[in-house]
Amino acid sequence: MMENLSISDPPLHGGPGGVPSGVLGRPPPQAQQPQQLPAQMFTTAAQLLDLTDKKLMLALRDGRKLTGILRSWDQFANLVLQSTKERIFVPPGYGPDPSRGLYADIDKGIFLVRGENVLLLGEIDLDKDDDPPPGYDLGEVELVQSLAKARKQEEKLKEKSKVRKLATIGFEGENQGEVLL
Amino acid sequence: MLFFSFFKTLIDHEVTVELKNDIQIRGILKSVDQYLNIKLEDISVVEELKYPHLSAVKNVFIRGSVVRYVHLPAGAVDIPLLEDATRREAANQAGKAK
Numbered sequence: 001m002m003e004n005l006s007i008s009d010p011p012l013h014g015g016p017g018g019v020p021s022g023v024l025g026r027p028p029p030q031a032q033q034p035q036q037l038p039a040q041m042f043t044t045a046a047q048l049l050d051l052t053d054k055k056l057m058l059a060l061r062d063g064r065k066l067t068g069i070l071r072s073w074d075q076f077a078n079l080v081l082q083s084t085k086e087r088i089f090v091p092p093g094y095g096p097d098p099s100r101g102l103y104a105d106i107d108k109g110i111f112l113v114r115g116e117n118v119l120l121l122g123e124i125d126l127d128k129d130d131d132p133p134p135g136y137d138l139g140e141v142e143l144v145q146s147l148a149k150a151r152k153q154e155e156k157l158k159e160k161s162k163v164r165k166l167a168t169i170g171f172e173g174e175n176q177g178e179v180l181l
Numbered sequence: 182m183l184f185f186s187f188f189k190t191l192i193d194h195e196v197t198v199e200l201k202n203d204i205q206i207r208g209i210l211k212s213v214d215q216y217l218n219i220k221l222e223d224i225s226v227v228e229e230l231k232y233p234h235l236s237a238v239k240n241v242f243i244r245g246s247v248v249r250y251v252h253l254p255a256g257a258v259d260i261p262l263l264e265d266a267t268r269r270e271a272a273n274q275a276g277k278a279k
Contacts, residue, residue, distance in 0.1 A: 041212060042185070042189060042212060042213060042214050042215075043214050043215070044214045044215075044216065044218055046212065046214075047212050047214060047218060047220050047242055048242065050220075051242060057234055057235070057237070057238055059234065061247075065234040077218070077244060087234065089233050089234065091231075091233075101233065103233065115244075116246075118244050119200070119202070119243075119244060119247050120200070120241055120242070120243050120244065120247070121241065121242040121243075122224075122234075122235060122238030122239075122240070122241045122242075123238065123239055123240040123241070124237050124238055124239075125237050125238065125239040128236065128237040129237050131236075131237070133233035133234070133236035133237070134229075134230060134233075134236060135230055135233070136233050
């Protein structure tokens with residue numbers, strides 16, 4: 001039923017779906033904007049509905065960056081992306097020109113992503129989409145892939161030793177065993 | 182539900198969301214849901230050059246589970262109201278426990 005609603009719809013009449021009367025327990029002040037917003041706006045579905053059929057950048061928990069068109073989703077933010085490409089980055093200092101970074105896109109097709117792996121979904125500004133990220137150049141896929149792989153390996157080792165050192169003095173990392181990039 | 186309601190009162194204010202991977206994203210808070218997933222518009226990323234994947238992004242949906250902090254505009258927080266609501270919530274919880 002959520003699918004047919006959008007943020008611009010008027011609020012439902014009263015009831016559980018209506019405007020929460022006095023969000024923080026006070027009677028809603030007259031014409032105060034936040035309290036007047038329809039409750040259906042504040043659901044995962046409403047937030048994702050706006051992004052449907054748009055080109056998005058998806059950052060995953062394992063550090064991968066995907067771009068694609070959002071075609072379907074559910075309340076857990078499980079997502080279906082069409083025409084997905086994985087974009088890999090090599091930051092400045094790791095490539096042939098130490099002052100510039102490199103990136104490359106790899107075609108991946110259709111992706112179904114389980115919600116728990118989603119970090120962030122970004123709507124891409126199509127005006128800026130064709131420009132390379134500042135400080136980065138498009139590189140050859142094989143080169144970028146191998147550089148990125150080497151760098152990931154290095155980061156992993158660093159992270160591992162950091163976590164180990166922290167553990168000896170009693171800290172348990174909040175993202176232990178996982179490198180969030 | 183208290184924090185959900187609280188964040189709803191901050192809609193259309195500028196906030197900075199710090200994620201567990203240390204990215205800080207500033208933008209206008211446009212929506213929040215029961216999981217505290219957050220939608221920001223017109224974003225700018227602190228240390229943008231470190232995060233090239235966000236260079237062409239204007240609006241973001243952030244999964245609540247990856248948020249570490251939300252930096253709030255102090256002026257937008259109605260402290261007496263928040264205190265009230267907190268006490269009410271605590272009283273409710275105590276009532277439920279009995």
